[in-house]
Each structure stands twice: as structure tokens, then as C-alpha cells.
Amino acid sequence: MTPVHFAFSSTFMLGLAGLAFHRYHLLSALLCLEGMMLSLFVALSLWTLQLDATSFSASPMLLLAFSACEASAGLALLVATARTHGTDRLQSLNLLQC
Secondary structure, eight states: OOHHHHHHHHHHHHHHHHHHHHHHHHHHHHHHHHHHHHHHHHHHHHHHHTTTOGGGGHHHHHHHHHHHHHHHHHHHHHHHHHHHHHOOBBOOOOOGGO
């Protein structure tokens, strides 16, 4: 495994570990998701450049578009949760009360 592959896989794993273990605020979960998507975007871009394949050139942009949609939906949920519950802590959310 090259150092570049190791760097991007460890960045993705750190984002996944942060999402799994530090679930106190909704904003921190969203930041971990964005870190994971950013590492995937850069890794996919470098992979496309290394292969010199024009057929894969749209893949990083498609991933970036889905990442932007995920971020906007997450921020909308963050604002809605903060308005209804008064906080963005994940422990205050209960699906049985909705």
C-alpha cells in the first residue's frame, strides 16, 4: 500500500470512527460525514488521474454533487432539530415522540 492510499484510507477510517464513537452533537456527526466524503472525493479524483481514463472523469463530480446534497439536507435537519428541541444533541432526539 502506497503512502497516498494509506493516507486516504486512514482519513476515511478516522471519519468513520468519529461518526461511530463521538455521537454527542448532530453537527459533529455531519462534520464526520463531510470528512468521509471529502476523502472519498480526493481519492476518486487521484484514482481517475492515475488511470488516465476519460470515462471515469465524471465520477468525482457526481460524488461531489451528492455530497453537497447530503450536506444541505443535514443542515436543514440540524436547523429543524434546533428549532423544535432547542438543542442539537442526539440524545434529546426520540423517534417515539415525533
